[in-house]
Structures are given as C-alpha cells and as structure tokens.
Amino acid sequence: MAKRRRRRKQGSNAGGLLAKAFVTLFILMVMIGSFLLFVAWWYFERKGARLIKPVSIHDFDHTNKEIKAISQHERELDRIDTRLDKIEHEGQSLTKRQDGMFNERSKKGKQFNNEINDLSPKADNLEQSLADLEALPEKRSNEWLFSASMPLSFRFSILSYVISFSLFIWLEPTWVLQLSQKLQSLSLLDFYASYPIAYGASVGSLVISLIILGISFFYIKGEKKELLCSTSSQEHHQEYEVDDTSSDDENMTIEDFMKYLVSLSHADLKLLADEFEIKADRRSKATILEAISNEEVDVINGIYSKLFA
16 A cells, blocks of 8 residues: 555656656747747848848749740650650550550550650659749749848837737736746746746747737738739839820720730739639649630639729
C-alpha cells in the first residue's frame, strides 16, 4: 500500500514538473516572440527602404529575354506535341498494351515507344518550365507586395503591442492578473519577479500584435495591388484614347476590342479571367484570349465596361 502511494506521489510530481517545464517554455517563447517582433520590424523597415517603387503592375511584366524564352519553349512544345499526335495517328493500326503503350512485337511499335519515352519527359519538363516562366510576373509582383506591405504592417503591430502592454499594466484587467499569477506559480523560473503582471501583459500584447499584423498585411497588400492595377488600367486607357473618345467607344467592334485585349499583359488578362470567372488555362495569354472571345456578349460587355469605365 505504501509503495502504491509512493508511486502515485512520484507520478504526480513528474506530471507537475512536466507542466511547469511546459509553462516555462511557453513564457520563453512569448519573450522570444516579442523580441523577434521588434527585430522583424527593423528588418522589413530596412528592406522596404531599398525597394524600387513600381509605376504600375506592368513593371513586373516579362523581360524581352523571358518573352524570347517563352516563345522558344512554346515552339519546342508544339513540335513535340505534333510529333506525339502523329505517332498516335500512325499507330492506329497497332495494338496497345494495358499501360497505353504500343505492343512491341512489331518494329514500328518498338520505335514509337522509344520516341514516346524520349519525348514525353521532354514535354513535361517544357510544360513545367513554361509555366514557371509565365508565372514570373505574378511571382515578382507578389514578392514586391509582400516586402512593400510588411513595414507598415509591422508599424501597426508594434504600435498595438506597446499600447496594449501599457494599458494592461495601467488598468490591470482581472484576466491579466489571473493569467500572470497562474503563469508565475507554474513557471520554473521567475522571469518577472518584480513585475508579475508582465506575464499576462506580454502574452496578451503579443497575441493582439500578431492579429493586427495579419489584418494589416492583407489590407495593405490588397490596397497596393489595387493601386498598381488601377494605374495600369489608366495607362492603357490613355494609350488608346483619341480626341473623340465617346465616338470611338461607340464604334469599337469586337475585333478592335480583342486587339486591345492582346495588348494587355498576361497578368492583367489573368485578373480579368479571375474576376469574370472565365474558364481558361491561365498559363498562356492565347488561351485566355480565346476563352474571352468565346464568352457570351454580356461577359464581354462587362469586361469592356471594366476597362473603359
């Protein structure tokens, strides 16, 4: 009986020690997180100061070198697809295995399989490379938006941390006092012996600052992106504007409108496709333009109003 009691006591002590270790680790993480919050603010302020401010979303468009690479990839991919289609056509009289490849009993079947095994991986690599190249403008714009939005977001976050921490210390809310007492009693190390309320205040302030950081970031990023896109639309509008704008707008044909769409960047076309829920392969301008041309008149009118409103 005595042994059982000792075991229970030892188990209870071990559980209590584990809980205290966890609380101590939690407090350390809060302290480190608060410190890193200020370090990150300093880092993004310095990084943001070195950013080049773009005039419009078109500043992230493909370079001439990238456009040339995309054209080369598309030509090579078309060549491979044409050959694979030709193999499929020429091999109609041949039997196929369960895996879809040609039966190699014939010389031609073996030849076709060798070509397919050689061309298919090349086509896959080209498609992936082409997708990466076409995604570069969006990737660059997202990277810039992230770096440009973070400094102001961290300013709001740091401000909310300082204000909330000061208010918690000054007003001494009940939940902050209770949380502080609980953390202090469970911690192996008394970090804030002189100011016990700092336990709860630091936790509450860090949580609030992180929430403000997230909300600020998404709002500021959206505002900056919208500003770049609106500047881009104004540039295109001015580029195609003539003295008698209203007259030209009324006489613009579908062909003229499609020519105008061709002048838009790949990123702008993808934004239009997303906004008007146009089903198209967004990796290529050509497929988006083709999908728009096949849409109902109401959709095309909506796009027209969006661009020339």
